[in-house]
Amino acid sequence: MNYFELFNLPATFDVDVAELSTRYRELQKTAHPDRFANASEQQKLLAVSRTAQINDGFQTLKDPIRRAEHLLEMKGVELQNETQTVKDTSFLMQQMEWREALEDISRSGDEDEADKLERSFKQYRADITHALQDLLAKDDVAATQSAADHVRKLKFMAKLQDELVRIQDAMYD
Amino acid sequence: MAYSEKVIDHYENPRNVGSFDKDDPSVVTGMVGAPACGDVMKLQLKINESGIIEDARFKTYGCGSAIASSSLVTEWVKGKSVEEAASIKNTDIAEELALPPVKIHCSILAEDAIKAALEEYKTKKA
Numbered sequence: 370m371n372y373f374e375l376f377n378l379p380a381t382f383d384v385d386v387a388e389l390s391t392r393y394r395e396l397q398k399t400a401h402p403d404r405f406a407n408a409s410e411q412q413k414l415l416a417v418s419r420t421a422q423i424n425d426g427f428q429t430l431k432d433p434i435r436r437a438e439h440l441l442e443m444k445g446v447e448l449q450n451e452t453q454t455v456k457d458t459s460f461l462m463q464q465m466e467w468r469e470a471l472e473d474i475s476r477s478g479d480e481d482e483a484d485k486l487e488r489s490f491k492q493y494r495a496d497i498t499h500a501l502q503d504l505l506a507k508d509d510v511a512a513t514q515s516a517a518d519h520v521r522k523l524k525f526m527a528k529l530q531d532e533l534v535r536i537q538d539a540m541y542d
Numbered sequence: 543m544a545y546s547e548k549v550i551d552h553y554e555n556p557r558n559v560g561s562f563d564k565d566d567p568s569v570v571t572g573m574v575g576a577p578a579c580g581d582v583m584k585l586q587l588k589i590n591e592s593g594i595i596e597d598a599r600f601k602t603y604g605c606g607s608a609i610a611s612s613s614l615v616t617e618w619v620k621g622k623s624v625e626e627a628a629s630i631k632n633t634d635i636a637e638e639l640a641l642p643p644v645k646i647h648c649s650i651l652a653e654d655a656i657k658a659a660l661e662e663y664k665t666k667k668a
Contacts, residue, residue, distance in 0.1 A: 448577075452578065454650060454651055455575040456573070461584075465582055522577075524577045525582075529580070
């Protein structure tokens with residue numbers, strides 16, 4: 370399923386989220402159960418599965434990581450549920466350091482340190498996302514492989530961000 | 543999801559947690575990560591001149607299964623030769639810990655951590 374086609378949007382990483390939301394509401398209307406109140410059972414079932422497809426498409430295109438994964442899938446690279454491990458030592462060292470910093474903050478409850486870390490994460494994510502956008506716009510194999518590596522890094526960053534939010538929530542409780 | 547007793551045991555009493563001095567010439571380090579869950583694993587091996595692994599340490603940020611997998615391999619590799627350690631398969635780890643299919647990647651991570659450390663050993667020796 371090509372969700373860009375479903376939403377009639379160009380297949381690029383740089384999606385206009387406002388436009389996406391508008392298309393989403395329009396599509397939802399066309400598949401709304403009320404429109405099928407007097408339709409056959411088969412048509413009702415079709416409308417239900419179409420609604421599910423529209424919702425999944427919206428969630429996929431709205432989220433930068435899932436959107437990038439969808440674009441890579443269209444280029445033949447399957448990233449979801451992959452079990453391949455990352456061995457980029459300098460990247461992993463940085464991840465370890467950040468995990469350790471999170472542990473320290475969790476113990477100390479230092480809000481300034483948490484803010485500092487949040488800014489570092491944000492900057493790092495912005496840099497990777499920027500590079501990813503350029504890589505996904507290219508069509509060669511090397512760029513696609515590199516784009517996949519960038520998405521993997523974003524997944525690690527998403528995990529770190531989740532951890533940070535969890536710790537911050539506990540701080541302000 | 544229910545963890546097996548062995549996973550819980552390793553999770554609650556992890557063996558060989560920590561780090562060696564990375565400047566010690568007999569120490570090699572394997573760093574690996576699983577993008578699917580964001581887990582990061584560091585495995586360090588102390589290898590003597592006869593190529594026997596004398597000691598091991600790990601540090602893992604991840605779920606219970608990832609911690610148990612790395613804790614288990616530090617126990618397994620101790621006293622083994624480099625060649626024996628290289629033959630440890632993720633399926634052995636998964637079987638020992640009774641990991642469910644969704645957690646198999648944790649055992650793959652542990653196997654790859656051994657491989658990455660032994661890779662550094664080869665490079666160091668060469």
